[in-house]
Each structure stands twice: as structure tokens, then as C-alpha cells.
Amino acid sequence: MTQTPTARLMDGTALARRITEESAEAAAEIRRRTGTAPCLATVLVGEDPASVTYVRMKRARCRKAGIESRQVALPASVTTAELVETVTALSQDPSVHGILLQHPVGPHIDERAAFEAIAPEKDVDGVTTHSFAAMSFGLPGFVSCTPGGIMRLLDAYGVEPAGKRAVVVGRSAILGKPAGMLLLARDATVTYCHSRTADLAAAVREADILIAAVGRPRFLTGDDLKPGAVVIDAGYNEGNVGDVDFASAATRASLITPVPGGVGPMTIAVLLAQTVEAAGRQLGTAA
Amino acid sequence: MTQTPTARLMDGTALARRITEESAEAAAEIRRRTGTAPCLATVLVGEDPASVTYVRMKRARCRKAGIESRQVALPASVTTAELVETVTALSQDPSVHGILLQHPVGPHIDERAAFEAIAPEKDVDGVTTHSFAAMSFGLPGFVSCTPGGIMRLLDAYGVEPAGKRAVVVGRSAILGKPAGMLLLARDATVTYCHSRTADLAAAVREADILIAAVGRPRFLTGDDLKPGAVVIDAGYNEGNVGDVDFASAATRASLITPVPGGVGPMTIAVLLAQTVEAAGRQLGTAA
Structure with a gap:
């Protein structure tokens, strides 16, 4: 016997859209006040089709929300040291406000070392140990x-x-x-x-x-x-x-x-919201 | 009606003694090979009687195990900045291998900021966010x-x-x-x-x-x-x-x-064991 669904749906698409609209407004306000748009760097290692798709989706959403994105594509053969160097450079680059390292990065790479090269104030994907501890201890930080x-x-x-x-x-x-x-x-x-x-x-x-x-x-x-x-x-x-x-x-x-x-859809919405928040802090427009 | 206790006791005193004996042997071996004994810096803020007692106990156990301890006692009026500076200096001091910041440090101090000034490789009390994340993700680090x-x-x-x-x-x-x-x-x-x-x-x-x-x-x-x-x-x-x-x-x-x-008793035993382990790594005698 088939039972009737009684649960109410939690509509992530609609909520994500609302959050993204708010992020777009905040991004526009930052641009108006500083002349600079929030910028997310996306780092992609290799050509895993799912990863390529995810990064493309994230960049498209950025564009729609008035967030710039800078794509860094590395060959699958990249070493841990090279990847860490790339991420460290982005951490130090003042024109980049958030960093997304798309995982998985490949079995030969020390993924944790690569994640840890992301500066906490740019860790808009919430993947560093610093961010994890902040979530765990109720400290300020990105989730x-x-x-x-x-x-x-x-x-x-x-x-x-x-x-x-x-x-x-x-x-x-x-x-x-x-x-x-x-x-x-x-x-x-x-x-x-x-x-x-x-x-x-x-x-x-x-x-x-x-x-x-x-x-x-x-x-x-x-x-x-x-x-x-x-x-x-x-x-x-x-x-x-x-x-x-x-x-x-x-x-x-x-x-x-x-x-x-x-x-x-919520995952990307939070990524965008946190990128805008990071940019606001780094550009000195945070409320 | 009184029931008979049936549980077996877990004897922390005996186990702690065994671990401490092993730490003492390892400390002696480090001293033999490098001419330097493992050294724990203890940082005490104010004169809270329980904290004073704990630190005294820990230092006494260090002494018995052949671990040097360096006591840093700060007045209750110390500021967060001063405490962070003190801990940072210990983190950079090559003659200190482990750092214990006795808490509580007082309500006017940002305890988290003080903890975070402990270098991960000297965090033998396992209080930094780095150590917490390492415990959580199964990465190397002190617990x-x-x-x-x-x-x-x-x-x-x-x-x-x-x-x-x-x-x-x-x-x-x-x-x-x-x-x-x-x-x-x-x-x-x-x-x-x-x-x-x-x-x-x-x-x-x-x-x-x-x-x-x-x-x-x-x-x-x-x-x-x-x-x-x-x-x-x-x-x-x-x-x-x-x-x-x-x-x-x-x-x-x-x-x-x-x-x-x-x-x-296990808490202190682990503190000593981790101090010796930290010293072994920093002095290059780690197995």
C-alpha cells in the first residue's frame, strides 16, 4: 500500500536564490564604495568531469551575483609543493578575497597541506582546520x-x-x-x-x-x-x-x-555570501 | 537494599605511574644524546589557589621524570597583549619544548588568543585550535x-x-x-x-x-x-x-x-609524555 507523502518540502532552490540576491546587492554596494568587486579564486586540479562542472557552476553563479572569479587550472600532475605555492600566492594576493580549492585534488597530493595554505580570512569554503575549530568553539570564522x-x-x-x-x-x-x-x-x-x-x-x-x-x-x-x-x-x-x-x-x-x-543549491549560496562577506572585511566596508 | 559493587576499577594512578616511568626513561635518553633535558614552560596568571596547586603538582612531576620546568608567573592584572607576547616568546625560544598555559586565566583576558600563541609543535597540553582539528581529522599532533x-x-x-x-x-x-x-x-x-x-x-x-x-x-x-x-x-x-x-x-x-x-593522574602523565615527545622531535632524537 502506498502512503501519501505528508512532509513539507524544504525548498533550497528558493532560499538559495534569496540569499544570492542579498549577496548580489552587497557585492554591488562594495563595488560602489570601493571601485572593486569581490573576487573568488577557484583552483581546479586536473580534469575530473564532476569537478570541472562544479567549478563552472560556481563561477557562473559568481558572475550573476556581480562577484568576479579568477580561475586557476592546474594539471593533474601538479605536486603538493606546487599546489601549496599557488594557494599561498592567492592567500597573499590582495585582489583575491576568497579561495575555493575544488576537491578531490588527486590521490598523490596532500590535500590537507593544500587546504591549510588558504588564509583563514579567505577561507570562504570553510575547509581549513582553523575554520573547523572556529565552528566547533563558536568563534568568528567562515563555515x-x-x-x-x-x-x-x-x-x-x-x-x-x-x-x-x-x-x-x-x-x-x-x-x-x-x-x-x-x-x-x-x-x-x-x-x-x-x-x-x-x-x-x-x-x-x-x-x-x-x-x-x-x-x-x-x-x-x-x-x-x-x-x-x-x-x-x-x-x-x-x-x-x-x-x-x-x-x-x-x-x-x-x-x-x-x-x-x-x-x-544552498552550498553555492553560502559560498557566494561568504565571499562577499570576506571582501567586505578585506576592503573595509564590513558593517 | 544496598547492592554490591561489581564493576572493575580502572586504576589511573598505576597506569599514570607506568607512563611516567616510560617518559622518564625517554627524557634521560634525550639528555644522554643531546646534553639537553626536555623543558616544559608553565605559565600561570594570578594566584588562584587551585591553579597554583595544579601548576606546582605538574612541576613536581616534571622534576621526578627528569623534565625541566620553567615557571612564568604573571600578575592577575596582565593584559591579553602582554600574555600573548609572553607565550609567543616561549613559542620562539628553542630551549623550551612544551608550553602549558594554566587556565582559567581570568575573565578580562582573551583566553583563546593566548592559547593560539602556543606553537603547534609545543602545544603539549593540546589546547590550540590546530591541535583540536588534528584530533578531529586524525592528523598528527598533540591531544x-x-x-x-x-x-x-x-x-x-x-x-x-x-x-x-x-x-x-x-x-x-x-x-x-x-x-x-x-x-x-x-x-x-x-x-x-x-x-x-x-x-x-x-x-x-x-x-x-x-x-x-x-x-x-x-x-x-x-x-x-x-x-x-x-x-x-x-x-x-x-x-x-x-x-x-x-x-x-x-x-x-x-x-x-x-x-x-x-x-x-592520567592528565599529568599525558602532559609529561607529550613534553618528552615534543622535545625528542625538536632536538632531533625522535624515533
């Missing part, structure tokens, strides 16, 4: 874009994390771990699950707020959910499929993000 | 001493975190948060609870491994525990009392740390 987008979605839909059980499935450095830390900073009771979790279904069923960030298509289903849970699907797998089986989850959740159109 | 001591206790008593539910009650930057991250790095399913957790008893009852790090005397009791849980009491409250009611918890737990004599 990882996808977790930051998740928090904005929760806020936009009136979901108050304080006192709620939040369960994060996945523990990557740029998604699961910072998402949990941001929720903890907002007073959620946070559980991290992962591939070694013994009884995942039991843990997921505790979630008032579920963050699926595991990268496996339709890995979680409606049966796993506590009725009324808020479901954030941060997965994006082949065939435009999330980590959550949408059809079954939508019959149990109270709120759910679609894939595509949920978390995905 | 926060109390969480590091907890992990060594678990290892010494054959407690394997992988796949277990670990619940950390408390989320401070030097205890709860890093303890959870170290457990997550060892593949536990980790839940952070805190003052805003709605149903603390339910969350605590999920714990195969419970870390009490809340700083409230006898806050958790045996009734809260899952039978057979491993209970690590990192609390140390007035009257030598932990965060866990020992008498009742010892009738439910399988393993439990006493207070005193559990986590407490």
Missing part, C-alpha cells in the same frame, strides 16, 4: 558551505535545534563533522554515526533532526525515521539521487529536503 | 591531555571503542569536545550531551562508554547507566567528588574510574 547551508535551511523553516536530538550520518571533514559541530553550537544533542556504527537504524530512529551525509544512494528509508523527523539529505549520488529514499521518507518526516533542489 | 588520558585508560583495560555507543556529557573545548572527537576517530558512535539536552537519562542509558565531563558533583548515578557500561568520570569537584555517584554506578558498570585516582 563549511554545505553545513552552513543546512543551518540556514533549518533556520528558514523555523527548526530550532536546541534540545533536539540531531543525528549526523557521515563524518567527513567538510560535511559530517562540521555539520555536527554547528548543531552542537546551537545546543542540539548530537550523535555522529558512520560506517562502523553497530545499530544504525536504532541511532537514526532517535533523530528529531537527521543529516544524511554518507554518499550512498537511498541508504536511509522512511522505516528508519522517527515520525515527524526533520530530514536533511546532503547526499548527491549518481542519477541525482540523495542518501535518503525520498518517497518513503516523505511519508514519515515533517520536513524534508528534496534532491536535487534542497541542500545542493 | 588534549585529559581526553588523551581517557583514551589510554580505555586501551589499557581492553575497551575497544569501534562500533560502541559512546556518550560524552559535557562539551568544553579542552575536555568534552576533544574526547568525543578522539572516540569518533576510533570508530565509536559518539553522542554529545550537555546542559540543554532534553532527556539526558535516555541518552546516557544508550552509552556503552560514558564520559562524564560536566563538572557537577554526583550528577549521574547508577540508575542512569546501561548495565555493563564503561564509566569514565572526568569530573573533579569540591570534596574530591566526581561527576558520577560512584557507589551506585559501581553496581551497574563493568569498568569504572574512581575519583580520585582515575582520570586525574
